[in-house]
Amino acid sequence: MTTVEEQRTAAEPPPESPQPVGLGLIGWLRWxxxxxxxxxxxxxxxxxxxxxxxxxxxxxxxxIDQVAxxxxxxxxxxxxxxxxxxxLFDVYSSPWFSAVYLLLFISLVGCVLPRxxxxxxxxxxxxxxTPARLARLxxxxxxxxxxxxxxxxxxxxAVLRARRYRTADFTDARGASxxxxxxxxxxxxxLLFHLSLVGVLIAIGVGGLYGYRAQMIxxxxxxxxxxxxxxxxxxxxxxxDSAALPPFAFTLDALHVAFDEDATGNQFGAPRSFSxxxxxxxxxxxxxxxxxIRVNEPLRAGGxxxxxxxxxxxxxxxxxxxxxxxxxxxxxxxxxxxxDYTSTGVIKIPGPGDDLGLQGLLLPTVSADPAGVPVSTFxxxxxxxxxxxxxxxxxxxxxxxxxxxxxxDTSRMQRVTSPDGQxxxxxxxxxxxxxxxxxxGSVTLDRIDRYAGFTVRHDPARAAALISSMLAIVGLTASLxxxxxxxxxxxxxASSGSGGTAGGxxxxxxxxARSEDHGLAAEADAVLAAVxxxxxxxxxxxxxxxxxxxxxxxxxSPPRQEEP
Amino acid sequence: xxxxxxxASASNALVYSAMAVYTLALGASTMxxxxxxxxxxxxxxxxxxxxxxxxxxxxxxGGGTATVVRTSASExxxxxxxxxxxxxxxxxxxxxxxxxxxxxxxxxxxRGLSAHRAPWGNMYEFSVTGTSVVVLVYxxxxxxxxxxxxxxxxxxxxxxxxxxxxxxxxxDSAPLVPALQSYWLVIHVSVxxxxxxxxxxxxxxxxxxxxxERREIKRAAGETLGAGRFMEALPTSTDLEKLSYxxxxxxxxxxxxxxxxxxxxxxxxxxxxxxWDPKEVWTFIIWVVYAAYLHARATGGWNGRxxxxxxxxxxxxxxxxxxxxxxFFPGNHSYAGIG
Ligand code: HEM
Numbered sequence: 077m078t079t080v081e082e083q084r085t086a087a088e089p090p091p092e093s094p095q096p097v098g099l100g101l102i103g104w105l106r107w108x109x110x111x112x113x114x115x116x117x118x119x120x121x122x123x124x125x126x127x128x129x130x131x132x133x134x135x136x137x138x139x140i141d142q143v144a145x146x147x148x149x150x151x152x153x154x155x156x157x158x159x160x161x162x163x164l165f166d167v168y169s170s171p172w173f174s175a176v177y178l179l180l181f182i183s184l185v186g187c188v189l190p191r192x193x194x195x196x197x198x199x200x201x202x203x204x205x206t207p208a209r210l211a212r213l214x215x216x217x218x219x220x221x222x223x224x225x226x227x228x229x230x231x232x233x234a235v236l237r238a239r240r241y242r243t244a245d246f247t248d249a250r251g252a253s254x255x256x257x258x259x260x261x262x263x264x265x266x267l268l269f270h271l272s273l274v275g276v277l278i279a280i281g282v283g284g285l286y287g288y289r290a291q292m293i294x295x296x297x298x299x300x301x302x303x304x305x306x307x308x309x310x311x312x313x314x315x316x317d318s319a320a321l322p323p324f325a326f327t328l329d330a331l332h333v334a335f336d337e338d339a340t341g342n343q344f345g346a347p348r349s350f351s352x353x354x355x356x357x358x359x360x361x362x363x364x365x366x367x368x369i370r371v372n373e374p375l376r377a378g379g380x381x382x383x384x385x386x387x388x389x390x391x392x393x394x395x396x397x398x399x400x401x402x403x404x405x406x407x408x409x410x411x412x413x414x415x416d417y418t419s420t421g422v423i424k425i426p427g428p429g430d431d432l433g434l435q436g437l438l439l440p441t442v443s444a445d446p447a448g449v450p451v452s453t454f455x456x457x458x459x460x461x462x463x464x465x466x467x468x469x470x471x472x473x474x475x476x477x478x479x480x481x482x483x484x485d486t487s488r489m490q491r492v493t494s495p496d497g498q499x500x501x502x503x504x505x506x507x508x509x510x511x512x513x514x515x516x517g518s519v520t521l522d523r524i525d526r527y528a529g530f531t532v533r534h535d536p537a538r539a540a541a542l543i544s545s546m547l548a549i550v551g552l553t554a555s556l557x558x559x560x561x562x563x564x565x566x567x568x569x570a571s572s573g574s575g576g577t578a579g580g581x582x583x584x585x586x587x588x589a590r591s592e593d594h595g596l597a598a599e600a601d602a603v604l605a606a607v608x609x610x611x612x613x614x615x616x617x618x619x620x621x622x623x624x625x626x627x628x629x630x631x632x633s634p635p636r637q638e639e640p
Numbered sequence: 641x642x643x644x645x646x647x648a649s650a651s652n653a654l655v656y657s658a659m660a661v662y663t664l665a666l667g668a669s670t671m672x673x674x675x676x677x678x679x680x681x682x683x684x685x686x687x688x689x690x691x692x693x694x695x696x697x698x699x700x701x702g703g704g705t706a707t708v709v710r711t712s713a714s715e716x717x718x719x720x721x722x723x724x725x726x727x728x729x730x731x732x733x734x735x736x737x738x739x740x741x742x743x744x745x746x747x748x749x750x751r752g753l754s755a756h757r758a759p760w761g762n763m764y765e766f767s768v769t770g771t772s773v774v775v776l777v778y779x780x781x782x783x784x785x786x787x788x789x790x791x792x793x794x795x796x797x798x799x800x801x802x803x804x805x806x807x808x809x810x811x812d813s814a815p816l817v818p819a820l821q822s823y824w825l826v827i828h829v830s831v832x833x834x835x836x837x838x839x840x841x842x843x844x845x846x847x848x849x850x851x852x853e854r855r856e857i858k859r860a861a862g863e864t865l866g867a868g869r870f871m872e873a874l875p876t877s878t879d880l881e882k883l884s885y886x887x888x889x890x891x892x893x894x895x896x897x898x899x900x901x902x903x904x905x906x907x908x909x910x911x912x913x914x915x916w917d918p919k920e921v922w923t924f925i926i927w928v929v930y931a932a933y934l935h936a937r938a939t940g941g942w943n944g945r946x947x948x949x950x951x952x953x954x955x956x957x958x959x960x961x962x963x964x965x966x967x968f969f970p971g972n973h974s975y976a977g978i979g
Contacts, residue, residue: 115939122932123950126925126957133918133965140917168916216711280914289911336815338643343814350818371818372909383911533911541913545900549893556889592885597712604708 112179113186121180128176132167135159139168181277188270195263202244203257206564210586213564215600217585223611225567225581229254231610232565235603241563251568259561262591265554272551275544279537287535288312288321293409294328295390295527301325302380302532322378322534326354326367331387331526335455345416345454352384352528369530379534386529388412388419389438391462394520395425403427403517409527410438411482417455422484424471431471432516433484437463438524450503460524463503466492466512492516560590563603583607647754648813652806654747655768658740659802662795665736669791672730676789676873730788737775737791744772754813760829761816763966767805771798774837781841787883789874793844824905832898836958838891839930842884843955846948849880853945881944885937888951892930899923922961929954 099107111117136144145165149156163170210216221228229245232254236243241256290307294300302325304310304318312318330353336346351370358365358377369375375382390407397403403425410421423434441454442461450461469489473479492500495513502510502519509520563585570580585607587600748769752759759765778794781787816825848871855865856877874880902923907913914920933950936942 115935119932119935119939119942122928122935126928126932129921129925129928132916133921137916140915211711214713216709218709219707343812346814347817348815349821372822372824372905374908374911381911383909385911531911535913538907538913542900542904545896545903549896549900552896553893556893592882592889594882594886600712601710 109186112183113190115187118180118183118187121176121183125173125176125180128173129167131164132173135164135167137167138165177277181274184270185274188267191263192267192271195260195267198263199260203242203255203562205244206246206248206253206255206566207586208248208250210564210566210584213586213588215585215587215596217600217604219583219604219608220570220580221583221608221611222580225252225569228567228581228583228607228611229565231607232567232603234610235606236563236565238606239603241561251566253564253566256563256565257561258563259559259591261554262558262560263555265551265556265558268551269548269555270551272544272548276541276548279541279544282537283313283535283541285313285315286537287533288316288318289534290532291385291529292532293527293529295407295409296328296331296525299325299327300530302378307532322380323359324356324377324380325360326356326375326377326382328528329353329355331528333387333456333526337454347455350384350387369528379536381533383531383533384528385531386412388417388527388529389440389457389460390525390527391421391436391438392522392525393423393434394522395423395432395517396520397427397517398515405522407525407527408436410436414452415455416440416452418452421482424473424481424484426471426473430468431473431489433467433469433471433486433489434519435465435467435484439463457524461503461505462521462524463501464510464519466500466516468492468516559593559595559599561593561596561599562588562590563599565603565607643813643815644754647750651747651750651754651813654743654750655802655806658744658747659799659806661736661740661743662799662802665733665740666792666795666799668729668733668736669788669795672727672733673789673792673870673873675729676727677868677870680869680872727788730791733791734779734782734788737795738779741772741775741779744768744775748772751813755815757816757821758826758829760825760833761814761820762809762811764805764809764811766829766962767801767809770833770836771801771805773833774798774840777834777837778841790841790844790848793848794841797840797844819909822905822909824901824908828898828901828905831894831901835891835894835898836962838887838894839955839958842887842891842951845880845884845887846951846955848874849877849884850945850948852880853877877944881948884948884951888930888933892927892934895923895927895930899927918965919961922957922965926954926957926961929957 136148138145148165149160152159159165163172167173207213211218223231229252233243236254236256239256239258241258242260244255246253246255289311290304291309292300292307300306302321302323304321310318332349332351332353333347334349336343336348349370351368354367354369354375355364356367356375356377357363367375369382369384371384374384388410390409392407393404394402395404404423408421408423410419412419417438417440419438419440421436421438423436425432425434439450439452439461440456441452441458442450443453443459445451450463467484467486467489469486472485472488479485492512492514494500500513504510504519504521506521506523509518511518564587566582566584566586568582568584570582583604585600585604587596587603589596748759751765751768755761760769774794775798778787778790851868852871852874855868855871858865875883902920903913906915906917906920929950933947933954936947936950937944
């Protein structure tokens with residue numbers, strides 16, 4: 077299209093860089109560098125980046141959902157390991173994705189730094205000399221005025237300065253003229269935009285190295301002190317000092333949840349509001365403060381942020397041995413499995429002899445489905461019931477190997493059976509006690525507490541990422557919308573042959589766009605109008621800007637060649 | 641807070657009425673376009689004469705003091721030179737569009753009021769609100785330039801999306817899940833709407849640009865042009881290309897803002913401003929493809945047509961992001977509310 081040629085910037089190498097012939101290593105390197113930093117390469121790398129980002133949305137990703145990846149491996153045992161070898165489950169940290177964006181950014185820096193140099197030099201340069209024939213420019217205006225040339229130029233200077241042109245004076249055979257150039261902000265914006273993208277990338281990298289992310293479950297009424305020991309999962313960046321976490325602590329006083337009880341269809345039971353009341357102590361010795369954490373309203377403490385990421389139920393169970401001594405009494409968080417908060421969990425009770433293990437299924441609002449199987453039909457605790465299976469044997473806790481607290485390793489345990497030989501399965505309501513067979517003791521379901529899942533996140537470069545991306549948008553906007561223009565005003569003594577009053581001035585305005593610019597004609601009109609307005613005696617018969625080239629031929633006196 | 645059922649059903653009625661009036665407007669604008677095409681082809685035959693007149697305008701000069709001689713090469717006749725009173729049908733089409741938009745906005749507002757929140761909490765609401773923004777943006781462009789020829793190519797996709805919304809995406813009005821209860825929903829999504837609307841308009845003008853270019857090439861080769869005489873009434877492919885570019889240039893920073901606002905919200909909601917969730921991935925892809933479009937336009941050797949293919953690819957990504965990702969890819973953004 078028409079604008080392509082004008083668009084290319086000075087710093088860009090020609091599209092067909094000549095092949096280096098016999099230039100040796102340096103020549104080749106220089107040639108490769110020029111290729112890498114060419115606009116065409118940037119374009120291809122951008123497209124490649126877009127294409128390579130796609131598979132990450134098609135395959136489950138480890139960074140988002142490990143469980144989904146594991147399921148994919150189960151469902152596709154043949155292909156999954158191959159896909160894994162191609163990093164298709166870690167697309168955004170894969171070597172090939174990283175290679176493309178790193179190349180792109182190298183290309184960007186290689187492209188932008190020389191352009192910055194050129195641009196800085198440009199900023200100091202005077203506008204270019206006035207062309208001999210202003211009439212050849214895309215926009216040209218000519219009018220005769222009474223004022224002397226010097227006054228016209230002074231008026232023009234004031235007008236151009238007010239319109240943020242840098243100006244320079246020239247004089248040639250045709251008379252004195254003023255050259256103006258504006259819109260350097262466009263290129264400044266473009267450079268700011270590209271460099272800010274580098275800033276964003278660096279901020280993301282720094283955040284990855286020095287940031288951390290942790291998760292933990294806190295039961296209602298329990299306290300939590302920020303330290304690695306308190307976390308259920310801990311995902312630090314490579315350079316995080318895990319001994320120096322901010323020393324805040326809080327108690328989960330209450331957890332409020334609300335689910336939709338009115339809606340019909342798939343909105344029934346949908347979550348409507350979650351919030352946690354906590355008592356925060358910023359650092360040991362500080363006064364406690366009451367705070368609330370909600371979804372979308374994290375708690376900011378000690379440079380870290382605490383998010384309410386989930387919630388669920390923790391049945392509080394007391395287990396007594398055959399003699400009636402309490403051997404276990406506490407709440408155990410169960411993991412939520414579905415939208416109706418069907419939850420599963422295990423309770424591990426190490427014994428002096430055999431250990432006891434309880435596998436539980438919690439149904440917050442139990443009712444029987446058409447086949448008679450108990451299911452949960454609402455996520456809140458309307459009619460809770462917990463189903464247990466019991467195991468005895470060796471829990472494996474003493475082996476010293478860390479265990480998953482949500483799973484029971486039954487490889488060295490036996491299922492407890494009821495007297496009729498069936499596997500034992502018992503359902504309990506709150507307040508009930510169940511006597512286990514074979515002198516194993518009793519189980520009491522005291523109550524069901526809520527727990528909150530919190531995510532703790534620290535990212536020291538978060539603000540830098542935000543500022544860089546905002547600068548990028550600001551730069552981009554300038555780069556797209558600030559017009560780059562050159563404009564010349566010439567004031568020549570009117571020659572007697574041109575039909576004007578002797579002693580007058582021929583005022584010419586010529587304008588040239590140096591970027592996508594649909595306002596150039598209006599600019600030329602506006603400049604001319606402003607100059608005329610500043611001239612004392614001149615009273616033009618018609619205001620420029622009201623006529624266009626389309627109607628010129630209809631309304632004006634016989635056409636006349638302006639230049640001899 | 642519970643849902644006001646009477647407002648919810650009023651909203652549905654308004655949306656259906658809007659669709660009916662849009663259909664009439666579409667009919668009128670299509671008739672106008674056909675008539676324009678007929679007149680334009682008649683004009684084509686007289687074109688030679690017109691051309692020589694314009695040439696003389698370029699060097700015309702006026703005598704007399706303070707008569708401005710004006711030479712302009714850069715003004716674009718994007719709006720059609722010839723229309724005026726003869727385009728009664730077009731005026732009817734615009735009036736109908738305004739009426740339909742008022743009904744449409746009524747439907748959006750009542751939907752929001754019925755659930756006491758911004759009416760963009762699920763896909764049905766995205767579609768209904770988003771299409772109203774498309775029409776609004778079109779009408780706003782119309783106040784500055786006569787782009788009535790574009791009407792058919794705006795109303796047809798709008799009606800299609802509304803049809804899809806009421807037939808496939810429909811969800812009863814309901815309050816929001818906690819993850820969406822944030823003023824960032826209002827900021828992030830409303831800017832996304834404006835941006836997508838501009839991309840939709842740019843897509844229409846890009847398709848027209850490519851069709852027009854084909855016709856121009858054929859005509860230059862002396863081939864007979866088949867169907868589609870209405871294209872004669874439209875601007876040249878060069879002007880269409882400039883218009884597409886301008887729409888995309890406005891939209892692209894807005895899309896960047898959508899992306900950043902989404903990241904800020906993600907930080908507030910999930911503790912991670914960027915997690916490569918499918919919705920984030922596709923938002924990023926769209927942004928990169930349009931960045932490639934802007935680069936392509938500035939790259940030597942890439943003409944308007946090749947850049948146009950990129951802008952169409954960008955639009956395809958928008959559709960994928962909207963329909964495919966919302967419905968089929970699970971992620972943090974799974975709130976389409978369908979099913
Ligand atoms: C992360 C990768 C990049 C992104 C997202 C990106 C994005 C953009 C965008 C959106 C524009 C349009 C703004 C405008 O027209 O002023 C632009 C312009 C430009 N970019 Fe990039 N860019 C990237 C890398 C590069 C690289 C590697 C180069 C060097 C080869 C480059 C050179 C340019 C130039 C010269 C322009 C100005 C074009 C014009 O005058 O219109 N960019 N870039």
